[in-house]
Structure formats: C-alpha cells, structure tokens
Amino acid sequence: MPSFGRLHLITDTRPGRDPLTVVRAALTAARDELVVQVRVEDSATDREAYELARRVLALCAPYGAGCLVNDRLHVALAVGAAGGHVGADDLPVGAARRVLGPAAVLGATAREPGAAVAAVAAGASYLGVGPCHATSTKSGLPAPIGPAGVRAMADAVGVPVIAIGGVTADRVPALRAAGAYGVAVVGALSAAADPARATAELLGALTC
Secondary structure (H helix, E strand, C coil): CCCCCCEEEECCCCCCCCHHHHHHHHHHHHHHHEEEEECCCCCCCHHHHHHHHHHHHHHHHHHCCEEEEECCHHHHHHHCCCEEEECCCCCCHHHHHHHHCCCCEEEEEECCHHHHHHHHHCCCCEEEECCCCCCCCCCCCCCCCHHHHHHHHHHHCCCCEEEECCCCHHHHHHHHHCCCCEEEECHHHHCCCCHHHHHHHHHHHHHC
16 A cells, blocks of 8 residues: 555535645645545535545645545546545445555545454555544534544554544544554644644644
C-alpha cells in the first residue's frame, strides 16, 4: 500500500461550508501528512462529485498529499485518485477491491473486530474506525466506541486504523495510545476559525 498521512480530512459539503478553502489551508500546514477524502452529500450528482474530486486532487498533488474518494469509486477512477473508501452501506470490500484494482488504497469502515478482520481479508488497506466519540457531523451513527473500542480493532488487524468521530486535538493522544495509526476529521477543520492552525494542532498531537 502506498504510504499515506496520519491526518485524514473528509470534505464537508454541507450548506455554508467551503471545502476547497479548508483543504488549501490544511495542506499548507500538513503537506504530505494529509490525506483528503472527498465525500459529498448523497444528493450531489456524479458530476458535482467529479468536479470536487478533480479540484481536490489538483490541490493535493504539489504537496504529495493523498487523495481518496468516499463511496463513489467510479469517480475515484475517473479523476485518478489514489483510491477510495467504502462504508457499511456501499459496495462490499471485495467488490470495491475488484473495481479499484490491486494497487489502489482502499479504506473500509468497521465498528467491531469481526467486521474489521473480514474487511482486511477482503482487501481493505486500512480501516476507518468509529465513531470514537459523539459527533453531530453525521446522523444515525451507533454509540461511540471510545479508545477501548479502537484498541480492540487495532489488536485484531495488521493494517492502519484511522479513528473517526468527534476527534479533537486533546483526544488524539488517547486514540494513538489505543493503537490508532491516525485520525479522520470533518468538523474539527471545516468548522474551525483557522483551519491551518487547527490542522497544525492535530498534527502536533499525532506526532508527539
């Protein structure tokens, strides 16, 4: 699997958000330690997803930062992203691997060790694990698993575990201590008054 950064920024395309401005700011602070996961609202068209992914990929390239596309794997292929990420309601991991090919980065969402092991066996390069803490970014999520849940997942698999859900800089050390390779954030950067500074704080917590 190609190396990728410990901080994953998931684009926030809800009304009132400006994902490209946040991506630009985060890249200046994180450079190749950043992975941008392009995620759009379910109501977005494929053309809208394609245009956002194309622009994000262009921003990432000069910094050597990774770019993945969530859910819409055909968009990932169309723009030449490094790979994609599938959630519980998307294509099964094995099918997603066949779509992307053997060399692409493929992330999968998992919330308990059995699902984590199965996802890795089916071809997942890394796991998005959570929600670790309560979050208002996405509705309908199960109860938070906390650092203990992250530890159970990290102990079960040999691929990087990316903790997601209510992640803040002050919560990162406990997640890292539990075995998380890195963290994924949405609101921690998209709602920050200074996304570059917030990125630097998260990175500092990840690397200390």
